[in-house]
Amino acid sequence: QVQLVESGGGLVQAGDSLRLSCTASGRTFSSLSMAWFRQAPGKEREFVAAINWDGGDTNYVASVKNRFTISRDNAKNTVYLRMDSLKPEDTAVYYCAADMDDPWTARSTAVYLYDFWGQGTQVTVSS
Numbered sequence: 001q002v003q004l005v006e007s008g009g010g011l012v013q014a015g016d017s018l019r020l021s022c023t024a025s026g027r028t029f030s031s032l033s034m035a036w037f038r039q040a041p042g043k044e045r046e047f048v049a050a051i052n053w054d055g056g057d058t059n060y061v062a063s064v065k066n067r068f069t070i071s072r073d074n075a076k077n078t079v080y081l082r083m084d085s086l087k088p089e090d091t092a093v094y095y096c097a098a099d100m101d102d103p104w105t106a107r108s109t110a111v112y113l114y115d116f117w118g119q120g121t122q123v124t125v126s127s
Helices: none
Strands: 003-007 011-012 018-025 033-039 046-051 058-060 069-074 078-083 094-098 123-125
Touching: 003 094, 018 033, 018 094, 018 123, 033 069, 033 078, 046 069, 046 078, 058 069
Parallel strands: 011 123
Antiparallel strands: 003 018, 018 078, 033 046, 033 094, 046 058, 069 078, 094 123
């Protein structure tokens, strides 16, 4: 079992930045690939970004590329999502997820491929 706890969400204005954190426990963190998803009201949960076990491979949905950066610190069992130039359409609950089946790549983008989930943190961007 892996427990994931997100933090760092909040209410910001368009153009501002936020950094989300997700700390894992219960399993060797470097054996996991990690991802961020988000879910806006009335919408499906969507993939945002993923990172492989050592940070050498990352993947982003097109709408956040060049604005968001995913990173990890295996010594701290933590994955981060730095979000710059935030837009109102980025408003959602952001979830951290862990994949124990493919730690070597950041290619998993489907919800069902992830084994463990955090409780989510709200990000609200006002215009």
